[in-house]
Amino acid sequence: MTVQASRDLATAFGTASNRRGRYFSFKRIGTPVVIVVVLLALYWWLSTLALDSIELRTLNWDYLLERTFEHLRLTVVASAIVAVLAIPAGIALSRIHSRAVHAIVFGIANVGQSTPAIGLVILLAIVWKLGFEVALVGLVAYSILPVLRNTLVGLQQVDSNLTEAARGMGMRPLQVLAQIELPLAIPVIVAGLRTALVFCVGVATVATFINAGGLGDMIVNGLKLQRWPVLITGAVVVSCIALTIDWLAGLAEDLLKPKGL
Amino acid sequence: MSETNSRPAAGARIVLRDVTKTYPGQAGPAVDSFSMDIAPGELIMFVGPSGCGKTTTMKMINRIIEPTSGSITIDGEDVLSLDPNELRRRIGYVIQQIGLFPHMTIAENISVVPKLLSWDKKRTRDRVEELLAVVELDPKTYAARYPRQLSGGQQQRVGVARALAADPPVMLMDEPFGATDPITREKLQTEFLRLQEKLSKTIVFVTHDFDEAVRLGDRIAVLSERSQIEQFDTPANILANPANDYVSQFVGHGAALKRLGLIPVNQATLGPAVPVRGAIEVGINDSLRNALDLLVLSGGTPVAVVDAHGRVVGSIDIERISAVLGAEIVPSALTGARP
Amino acid sequence: MNNSFFSDFGLFLTKRSADIAESAAEHLVVVLVSLLIATVVGVGIGVLVWNRPIARSLSIAGAGVGLTIPSMALLALLIPVLGLGWVPTIAGLAFYALLPIIRNTVVGLSEVPPAVSESAQGMGMGPVRTLFRVQLPMAWPVVLTGVRVSAQLSMGIAAIAAYVGGPGLGEMIFKGLSSLGSKNALNYALVGTVGVILLALLLDAAFVLIRRLTTSRGLRV
Numbered sequence: 001m002t003v004q005a006s007r008d009l010a011t012a013f014g015t016a017s018n019r020r021g022r023y024f025s026f027k028r029i030g031t032p033v034v035i036v037v038v039l040l041a042l043y044w045w046l047s048t049l050a051l052d053s054i055e056l057r058t059l060n061w062d063y064l065l066e067r068t069f070e071h072l073r074l075t076v077v078a079s080a081i082v083a084v085l086a087i088p089a090g091i092a093l094s095r096i097h098s099r100a101v102h103a104i105v106f107g108i109a110n111v112g113q114s115t116p117a118i119g120l121v122i123l124l125a126i127v128w129k130l131g132f133e134v135a136l137v138g139l140v141a142y143s144i145l146p147v148l149r150n151t152l153v154g155l156q157q158v159d160s161n162l163t164e165a166a167r168g169m170g171m172r173p174l175q176v177l178a179q180i181e182l183p184l185a186i187p188v189i190v191a192g193l194r195t196a197l198v199f200c201v202g203v204a205t206v207a208t209f210i211n212a213g214g215l216g217d218m219i220v221n222g223l224k225l226q227r228w229p230v231l232i233t234g235a236v237v238v239s240c241i242a243l244t245i246d247w248l249a250g251l252a253e254d255l256l257k258p259k260g261l
Numbered sequence: 262m263s264e265t266n267s268r269p270a271a272g273a274r275i276v277l278r279d280v281t282k283t284y285p286g287q288a289g290p291a292v293d294s295f296s297m298d299i300a301p302g303e304l305i306m307f308v309g310p311s312g313c314g315k316t317t318t319m320k321m322i323n324r325i326i327e328p329t330s331g332s333i334t335i336d337g338e339d340v341l342s343l344d345p346n347e348l349r350r351r352i353g354y355v356i357q358q359i360g361l362f363p364h365m366t367i368a369e370n371i372s373v374v375p376k377l378l379s380w381d382k383k384r385t386r387d388r389v390e391e392l393l394a395v396v397e398l399d400p401k402t403y404a405a406r407y408p409r410q411l412s413g414g415q416q417q418r419v420g421v422a423r424a425l426a427a428d429p430p431v432m433l434m435d436e437p438f439g440a441t442d443p444i445t446r447e448k449l450q451t452e453f454l455r456l457q458e459k460l461s462k463t464i465v466f467v468t469h470d471f472d473e474a475v476r477l478g479d480r481i482a483v484l485s486e487r488s489q490i491e492q493f494d495t496p497a498n499i500l501a502n503p504a505n506d507y508v509s510q511f512v513g514h515g516a517a518l519k520r521l522g523l524i525p526v527n528q529a530t531l532g533p534a535v536p537v538r539g540a541i542e543v544g545i546n547d548s549l550r551n552a553l554d555l556l557v558l559s560g561g562t563p564v565a566v567v568d569a570h571g572r573v574v575g576s577i578d579i580e581r582i583s584a585v586l587g588a589e590i591v592p593s594a595l596t597g598a599r600p
Numbered sequence: 601m602n603n604s605f606f607s608d609f610g611l612f613l614t615k616r617s618a619d620i621a622e623s624a625a626e627h628l629v630v631v632l633v634s635l636l637i638a639t640v641v642g643v644g645i646g647v648l649v650w651n652r653p654i655a656r657s658l659s660i661a662g663a664g665v666g667l668t669i670p671s672m673a674l675l676a677l678l679i680p681v682l683g684l685g686w687v688p689t690i691a692g693l694a695f696y697a698l699l700p701i702i703r704n705t706v707v708g709l710s711e712v713p714p715a716v717s718e719s720a721q722g723m724g725m726g727p728v729r730t731l732f733r734v735q736l737p738m739a740w741p742v743v744l745t746g747v748r749v750s751a752q753l754s755m756g757i758a759a760i761a762a763y764v765g766g767p768g769l770g771e772m773i774f775k776g777l778s779s780l781g782s783k784n785a786l787n788y789a790l791v792g793t794v795g796v797i798l799l800a801l802l803l804d805a806a807f808v809l810i811r812r813l814t815t816s817r818g819l820r821v
Contacts, residue, residue: 031665114752114800116759118770119793122777126785165360168325168433169374169423170350179373183364202670206760209777219676223764228680235673246668258364260407 031247035240042236049229058218058230064237070213071241074132074204078139079197086144086196087189090151091177105152112145117203125210135212139203143196150192154185187257194249201242215241272302272463273336273430275322280331282317292318293487294331301430302461306478308471308511314488315467319433322465323352335431350374353424353432353462357439359416361408367393367419368404374427392422395456414445421453425460434466438473450476471511475500475519483508497523501586517586521550529585531566531575542567545574549585552577612787620772624795627768630761631754631803634690638697639747645698646705646743647731656706663699671696671757675764689758689766696757697750704746708739741815748807755800759792769795 051059058064093105121138128134158181166176208216215238222231276299282292292314299305307315320326322333324345333340340348361370368389375385393400396418408416417437424432438446438453454477457464468474474481475496482493485507492504500520503509512519527545529552542565543552555564556579563576613620649655674695678688712735720734721727736743762770769792776789 030661034665110804111797111801114755114797114804116756116770116773116793116796118756118760118763119773119789119796122773123786123789123793126776126780126789159358159360161356161358161360162362164325165354165356166362166373168323168349168352168354168356168360170346170348170377171373172346175377180362198668201668202672205670205672209774216672219672223676223679231676231679235676238673239669242668242670242673243665246665260364260366260409 028247028250031243035243035247038236039240042233046229046233051229052227054225055227055229058221059233064218064233067213067215067217067234068237068241071201071204071215071238074135074139074207074212074214075197075200075241075245078136078143078200078204079193081136081140082144082147082196082200083193085140086147086192087151090148090189091155091182093148093152094155102152106149109145109149112142115142117142117199118206118209121203121206121210130211132212134210135204135207135214138207139200142203143199146195146199147189147192150188150195151185154188154192155181157188158184183258184261187253187261190249190253190256194246194253197245197249198242201238201245205238214238271430271461272300274301274334275299275431275463275465276332276334277318277322278332280318280321280328280333282314282321282326283329290329290487292321292328293489295488295490297482297490297493299463299465301463304457304464304466304477304479306474306481307465307467307484308469308474308481309484309488311469313484313486315484316435318484318488319435319465319467322431323349323354323433325349325354350377350427351429351431353426353429355420355424355432355434355437357436359420359437359440361416361419361423363408366405366407367398367411370408370419371423371426373423378427388426392425395425396422397452398422413441414449417441417445417449418452421456430463432462432464434464436468437466439468439470446473453477471513472519475523483511518550518553520586521553521582522548524549524585526552526566526577529577529581531577532563532581534565534573534575541565542573543577544569549582553579553582556582608783609787609790612784613791616791620791620795623767623769623772623792624799627755627758627770627796628799628803630686630689630693630766630768631751631758631799634693634697634754635747635751637690637694638701638750641694642698642701642746643705643736643743646702646709647736649702650706650709659702660706663703666695666699671760672763675757675761675766679764684765686767688764689761692761692764693754693757697747697754700746700749700753701743702746704742704749705739708742708746709735711742712738737816738819741811741819744807744811744814748804748811751803751807752800755796755803759796769793769799 046059049055093101096102117138120142121135124134124138128137162180162184163176166180171179204212204214205216205219207214208220215234218234219231219238222228222234275297277295277297280292280295281290283290295318297305307319309315317326321328322335322340324340328341335352361367362373365373368386371389371392372385375388380388389404390400393403398415398418403411403415403419408419411419420437424434438449441449450473466474466477478496480493480495481499483491483499483504485491491511492499492508494504497520499508500512500516500523503512503516509516525546526543526549529549541555541559543555545566545568552564552566556562556577561579563578565573566575566577568574645659649659671692675688675692678692682688682691716738717730717735720730725733758766758768759770759773762768762774772788772792772795774792776785776787776792779785779788
């Protein structure tokens with residue numbers, strides 16, 4: 001059940017990116033337009049408000065840029081670690097031709113998928129400590145699964161006739177991997193990385209609860225102090241970051257996709 | 262010019278001795294003690310029902326499947342003692358699904374083996390152009406295209422070109438034309454025969470289509486369960502004298518017609534030329550099957566036989582055709598009432 | 601030390617069992633209510649747009665964009681409008697749950713072979729009857745997969761919703777955080793987290809069952 005289930009989930013998540021239709025060009029141009037419009041509207045709205053001293057303490061460029069930097073640092077560092085760990089691990093797993101091993105991995109991935117990010121981060125903080133490192137570990141642990149799973153699925157879905165043809169032409173196993181399997185699995189692997197990046201932006205938002213900074217700070221402060229402009233700014237900016245990263249990852253996906261597919 | 266443009270490497274002799282494959286956990290062997298001697302430049306067809314082990318047998322020659330026991334030599338060299346990857350670079354390999362790499366252009370697909378053999382760029386590029394021309398695809402148009410931009414028949418030709426890239430003396434082909442429509446298939450078969458006439462590779466060709474085997478093969482091996490050889494002979498001999506019930510069942514009905522398809526009109530003793538204008542004519546190098554076809558149309562009146570220049574050199578009728586086959590297998594109904 | 605932890609955790613479970621059960625029940629209820637709303641609305645939108653190229657592109661692209669918005673940001677944005685508590689929680693969860701359902705409804709309906717719909721109409725079924733008797737039943741397995749993805753998604757997001765005053769196991773997790781340093785902190789966070797995982801796995805198993813029971817036997821693989 002577990003293997004089938006995670007395949008189903010993977011395909012359900014994958015359908016949008018596998019089906020490149022007309023909407024894609026809309027998304028390509030539409031997304032940045034929406035982001036810019038939203039940010040401009042936010043700026044205009046804020047500039048019409050008479051902000052009190054509490055609001056001014058957070059609604060200024062220095063504070064905003066610092067939180068954004070913290071947020072991006074968490075996201076990017078975590079994603080880089082994920083890529084470095086999960087892709088080789090996925091390749092190694094794909095070399096193990098054991099249904100049992102794969103079922104266990106998909107099973108763990110399944111449980112991992114149902115683990116609430118907030119619970120994971122807070123548990124880590126309780127058993128370890130507060131701060132950036134802990135948040136980083138939480139982000140990595142949470143977003144490693146989609147990349148691992150996509151690497152495995154991406155390599156497994158390569159047509160076995162192609163690998164046989166490659167072997168039949170005298171390629172060594174590593175040559176088959178590097179020249180045939182990996183190029184053909186790239187779209188799926190990059191889609192996994194894209195998911196991981198978006199996960200990271202989201203989970204980095206709850207990092208505020210364990211004193212790891214980021215734009216979640218503004219949301220939490222805004223709520224605590226009942227200052228809606230602060231809360232809204234934090235929420236809107238973090239959403240725009242998520243959209244931008246997803247958009248950039250989408251572009252990368254298109255660029256890295258081997259021609260001829 | 263580079264050596265690629267010189268005479269291609271002629272075929273090699275392949276000898277299989279008691280080759281056996283047993284899969285772990287299975288009662289009997291998939292291939293049981295298979296022995297065969299294949300002469301250089303021969304085109305050998307493995308025919309048999311699916312699951313009879315014909316593909317497994319073929320794949321053991323390039324060690325995509327490792328034999329459990331027995332020996333295979335190519336030109337006296339023991340295949341099992343070689344590095345399998347080095348070995349495979351010297352054996353062309355075409356599979357039914359073609360297996361063109363979708364992320365590589367046609368040119369890149371064809372240059373895979375030359376690259377593995379570290380040919381220099383110019384030599385590789387020249388070879389790609391040469392091969393595309395050989396399989397009748399214009400290099401200028403097709404070299405930079407991707408497989409999905411080609412039709413099924415074109416892809417199959419690229420598959421053959423790719424297998425020929427390093428001019429291997431041996432080719433293994435696993436139902437290469439199986440997935441194409443009948444018209445394309447016949448065209449590919451004709452081209453393939455023409456190609457083989459020039460190249461004379463040693464080819465092991467697996468098919469389940471007996472007609473294809475008759476059409477292409479120098480010799481046909483009719484295989485049954487566990488890759489047992491029921492008969493191994495030329496197409497004409499198999500059609501004329503099936504070794505046992507299994508083979509005759511495989512040959513199916515119309516063996517005589519299939520044989521006629523293999524024999525040209527000039528093998529028959531022609532009758533006198535019929536000086537009738539507008540009579541139905543058959544070329545002297547056409548098959549007897551064509552002659553028979555025309556005889557049906559003519560209502561049994563002898564058909565004129567013409568040579569390459571269109572001159573009438575004789576005539577042919579049903580008796581003369583059946584005489585070629587030996588009267589015993591032509592039904593009396595066809596030859597007319599003869600006691 | 602391990603032993604003492606387990607006995608301590610065991611004691612915690614028995615002492616708070618009523619609280620835990622209530623949190624778990626509330627968690628399940630918000631998720632199910634949101635899923636129900638999202639399924640009705642999502643399938644409705646899917647049915648309306650799948651055959652209209654522009655509307656379909658817009659809604660699928662919109663669903664993709666929506667899924668990238670961090671849940672905490674969206675929940676926060678709902679507070680000024682909807683206040684705290686159950687209402688913003690259900691609204692937020694339903695929003696996220698909507699997206700996979702729309703997407704899978706559109707995909708599922710598009711994958712029904714046109715020949716089948718055509719022959720239904722050829723037998724005299726009207727468009728509405730074709731939809732309910734032929735197209736939706738055939739698309740159902742795909743739609744249900746979407747609902748299942750939504751269920752998994754909602755389970756985790758509901759935990760974060762505790763921050764906007766939503767009910768459920770998230771409260772336990774946050775209680776763990778706020779009692780950081782006390783010996784019950786770990787117990788609270790653990791119960792909350794593991795509770796969500798168990799609920800999610802149970803719900804997922806329930807979906808396997810629902811899928812078997814509600815899919816036409818002719819469509820089962």
